[in-house]
Amino acid sequence: MSSTGSTYGDIHRYEPARESTAAAIAIVLLTIIEIVFVFLFTYGFVSGWGLTDTGNMFLGGILAVIFVDLAFILALYRKEFLPDVMIVKKRRRKWEDLYVREEDVDGVTLGDGAWEQVKRAVYPYYKR
Numbered sequence: 001m002s003s004t005g006s007t008y009g010d011i012h013r014y015e016p017a018r019e020s021t022a023a024a025i026a027i028v029l030l031t032i033i034e035i036v037f038v039f040l041f042t043y044g045f046v047s048g049w050g051l052t053d054t055g056n057m058f059l060g061g062i063l064a065v066i067f068v069d070l071a072f073i074l075a076l077y078r079k080e081f082l083p084d085v086m087i088v089k090k091r092r093r094k095w096e097d098l099y100v101r102e103e104d105v106d107g108v109t110l111g112d113g114a115w116e117q118v119k120r121a122v123y124p125y126y127k128r
Contacts, residue, residue, distance in 0.1 A: 041066060
């Protein structure tokens with residue numbers, strides 16, 4: 001599928017998702033665990049566990065487990081159920097971002113000779 005004359009927006013590589021059954025089962029189990037911890041956090045929050053020091057740390061730990069579990073669910077979903085697509089992007093050179101004309105890419109010399117550069121070093125506001 002890759003060609004030497006790829007233009008902007010062309011799909012360079014497309015690999016379909018594997019969609020494994022083991023990943024689907026793992027996502028379902030992790031989602032059930034996620035729901036249990038969310039209900040536990042909600043119950044603890046409503047019943048006032050956060051008013052004591054240990055209860056507050058316990059609620060913080062449950063919240064951390066909720067986010068770590070969610071991260072695993074999303075990582076599994078991205079790895080197993082989303083296709084691997086690489087799209088060609090045309091990279092511009094730095095001078096094109098600055099709206100510099102092509103003939104001015106190298107810039108201009110600061111002074112005509114060594115003496116001009118010495119004058120500029122000693123007196124920066126020196127006019128040519």
